[in-house]
Amino acid sequence: MKKIALLTLSLTLLFGCGQTDKKSSKEGNSEAQLYYNGHIITMETDEINYAEAVVEQNGKIVFVGNLKEAEKLFSKNTKVDLNGKTLLPGFIDPHSHFGMVSNTMGQLNLNPPPVGNVSSISAMLDDLKKYKEENNIKDGDWIFGWGYDESQLTEKRHPNKKEIDAVLPNNPVYLQHTSGHMGVANSLALQKMNVTSATPNPAGGNIDRLPNSKEPSGLVQETAMYPFVGNMLQILHAKQGEYFDKTQNYYAENGITTAQDGMTDRNSIKFYQKxxxxxxxxxxxxALAGFSDLETNLADSTIHFKQYQNGFKVEGTKIVADGSPQGKTAYFTKPFLTPVPSCSHDCRGLASLTQDQLNNLFKVAYANDNQLFVHCNGDATIDMLIKAHEYACKALSQPLDKDRRTIAIHSQFVRPDQLETYKKYKIEPSFFTNHAYFWGDVHVENLGKERAFFLSPIATADKMGLKYTNHSDATVTPIDPIFTVWTAVNRTSRTGQVIGEAERATPYQALKAITINAAYEFFDENLKGSLKKGKMADFVILDKNPLTTKSTELKGIKVVETIKAGKTIFKK
Incomplete structure (x- = not known):
C-alpha cells in the first residue's frame, strides 16, 4: 500500500482539463479516441456488463458497444489498444479530506505500518526530535505530526505532554490522531491554546487529565481539539497553493477523477474557487461546507450549491455528529467493553451535538434544499440523525421520502432496523470498510463480535437496494480505491481475522460503491460514474480485471492510466 508521505511523485503527470462544465476548445473538430481490446466494464447496470469498445470525443463518451459498429461510425479516429487491460469509469471519491491530505505535506508522518513506521511512543519521540533537526525548525515554531494510533503502539496508550516535552521542550507541538477526532499537545501548545487545569471540558469534547489530577495530560478529544486544529490549519494555509497540485496528482495516481474535501471552511472554499x-x-x-457556517453559506451569493464551476462545486453541508469508534468517542446505545479515557461507567462515547442542535441544522438545511452529509459512526448517533430528519420533515411539512440524498457518512455500526429506515426515508450510507483491516481486531475487543462483524454492511445494503458508497476518509486511511475494494471483498483484519464474513461484498458491489453509486451520492449520476453515451469521458485503466482477479490479490491491482474528460492526467 502506498504511503501518503510519498506524495511527490517521480512519475510523469500530464495536465488535463478537469473542468466538468467547460466545452473543449476543439469541440466539433476533435478526433475521436476508440478504446478496444480490453475488459471494458460499463458499471451502467446492476448486473455486470462489458462493452467491446468505448469512444471519446471532445471530453465526452460518444459510443459504448460493439467494436465493428464503433469502427464504422468513427472511421477517422485514434485507436487505443488496451492490450487486455481493464477500463472502468474514473473512480469517484465518496468521502475524504482533500485539504487534510494536502496539509500532511507540512507534518511528520506518525502512522504505524503499513502506512508509516511508528510502532511505539519511544520511536515517535525519536522521529519528532529528528524532524526538528532535519528541517531546521527554530525554537518557538509549531511542529505538527499526524496519524499516530495508540492501538498499534507497543504501549497501547496515547503519548502525554511530559513525554513530548522531554524531546521538544522549546516548541509547541500538536500530534493529530489517525481518526482525526483527537490529538495530543505538549505543554507549550496547551499554554498557547489557553488550556489549563481550570479549563472545563467543552460541550461534546474532553480534555484528558493526568491520573489523580486536574492537570491536562495533553490529550484533547472531539470539540476540545478544535482550537488546536484551527491553529494548525491557519499556520499551514500559507503553503496551500504549493501543496494543491501535488495533492491532485496523488488522487489521479490512484485513478480518482472526482475528489471530495469532506469538510471545508469558508477560506478554503474561496481558495478552491480561485x-x-x-x-x-x-x-x-x-467540497462539503462546514455546518457551523450553514446560514452564512446559504446567504453567500458566491456559493452556488450543487453546481460545478470550472470543475469545482460545493455540494452541501457536512455535520459532525459523533466521534471515532477506535478512539472510543463514537456514540453508541450500548457501552464499550474496554476502559475509556476520562470515563468510569456507562461509557458509550460522545455525541458532538445535542438533539436540538441537530434538529435545527436539519430544519435549516431542508428548508433551503441543502444536501446534508452527517458523520455518524455509532448507532446512537444514527438514531439522532433519523430523529432530526423526522423533526425537520414534520416542521416543514415535507415528505419523509423526498429525494434529498441525505448521506450518513461512515454508518459504521448501523443496525439492521436503521438500514430499513434509510431505505424508507431515502437516506444513503457511505461506508468505510477499510476499518475492517485497520481496526477490525480493535473493534472486536472494544465492541464485541456482534457489533464489529456488522460494520459497514455492504452485502446487506446491496440486497436492500440502497445506493451505498465506500470511502477512505483520508487522511484516516490512505487514498487507494483499489485497497478499498479489497477490504470490502475480504474484510480481513491486520491479524487475518475475517470481520463479518456475511457482509463480504462481491467485487462488482465494491466497484459500484466508487463509481455509479458515488456519482448518485453527489447528484452526478447523469454526468459520470458509468460508461454511457453523453457522460464525461472520465476513465481509469487497470493492469488487471477486478472481477476476475482472485479476491485476496485485489489490492495488488495497479492503476496504469487516469483520464479526465478525455485527457490523460496520470500514466504509469
Missing amino acids: QAKDGKLKIDLI
Missing part, C-alpha cells in the same frame, strides 16, 4: 477559476483543476473537486 484555483478553479484560474484553470488549475486536473480533476473535479467537490
Whole structure:
C-alpha cells in the first residue's frame, strides 16, 4: 500500500482539463479516441456488463458497444489498444479530506505500518526530535505530526505532554490522531491554546487529565481539539497553493477523477474557487461546507450549491455528529467493553451535538434544499440523525421520502432496523470498510463480535437496494480505491481475522460503491460514474480485471492510466 508521505511523485503527470462544465476548445473538430481490446466494464447496470469498445470525443463518451459498429461510425479516429487491460469509469471519491491530505505535506508522518513506521511512543519521540533537526525548525515554531494510533503502539496508550516535552521542550507541538477526532499537545501548545487545569471540558469534547489530577495530560478529544486544529490549519494555509497540485496528482495516481474535501471552511472554499477559476483543476473537486457556517453559506451569493464551476462545486453541508469508534468517542446505545479515557461507567462515547442542535441544522438545511452529509459512526448517533430528519420533515411539512440524498457518512455500526429506515426515508450510507483491516481486531475487543462483524454492511445494503458508497476518509486511511475494494471483498483484519464474513461484498458491489453509486451520492449520476453515451469521458485503466482477479490479490491491482474528460492526467 502506498504511503501518503510519498506524495511527490517521480512519475510523469500530464495536465488535463478537469473542468466538468467547460466545452473543449476543439469541440466539433476533435478526433475521436476508440478504446478496444480490453475488459471494458460499463458499471451502467446492476448486473455486470462489458462493452467491446468505448469512444471519446471532445471530453465526452460518444459510443459504448460493439467494436465493428464503433469502427464504422468513427472511421477517422485514434485507436487505443488496451492490450487486455481493464477500463472502468474514473473512480469517484465518496468521502475524504482533500485539504487534510494536502496539509500532511507540512507534518511528520506518525502512522504505524503499513502506512508509516511508528510502532511505539519511544520511536515517535525519536522521529519528532529528528524532524526538528532535519528541517531546521527554530525554537518557538509549531511542529505538527499526524496519524499516530495508540492501538498499534507497543504501549497501547496515547503519548502525554511530559513525554513530548522531554524531546521538544522549546516548541509547541500538536500530534493529530489517525481518526482525526483527537490529538495530543505538549505543554507549550496547551499554554498557547489557553488550556489549563481550570479549563472545563467543552460541550461534546474532553480534555484528558493526568491520573489523580486536574492537570491536562495533553490529550484533547472531539470539540476540545478544535482550537488546536484551527491553529494548525491557519499556520499551514500559507503553503496551500504549493501543496494543491501535488495533492491532485496523488488522487489521479490512484485513478480518482472526482475528489471530495469532506469538510471545508469558508477560506478554503474561496481558495478552491480561485484555483478553479484560474484553470488549475486536473480533476473535479467537490467540497462539503462546514455546518457551523450553514446560514452564512446559504446567504453567500458566491456559493452556488450543487453546481460545478470550472470543475469545482460545493455540494452541501457536512455535520459532525459523533466521534471515532477506535478512539472510543463514537456514540453508541450500548457501552464499550474496554476502559475509556476520562470515563468510569456507562461509557458509550460522545455525541458532538445535542438533539436540538441537530434538529435545527436539519430544519435549516431542508428548508433551503441543502444536501446534508452527517458523520455518524455509532448507532446512537444514527438514531439522532433519523430523529432530526423526522423533526425537520414534520416542521416543514415535507415528505419523509423526498429525494434529498441525505448521506450518513461512515454508518459504521448501523443496525439492521436503521438500514430499513434509510431505505424508507431515502437516506444513503457511505461506508468505510477499510476499518475492517485497520481496526477490525480493535473493534472486536472494544465492541464485541456482534457489533464489529456488522460494520459497514455492504452485502446487506446491496440486497436492500440502497445506493451505498465506500470511502477512505483520508487522511484516516490512505487514498487507494483499489485497497478499498479489497477490504470490502475480504474484510480481513491486520491479524487475518475475517470481520463479518456475511457482509463480504462481491467485487462488482465494491466497484459500484466508487463509481455509479458515488456519482448518485453527489447528484452526478447523469454526468459520470458509468460508461454511457453523453457522460464525461472520465476513465481509469487497470493492469488487471477486478472481477476476475482472485479476491485476496485485489489490492495488488495497479492503476496504469487516469483520464479526465478525455485527457490523460496520470500514466504509469
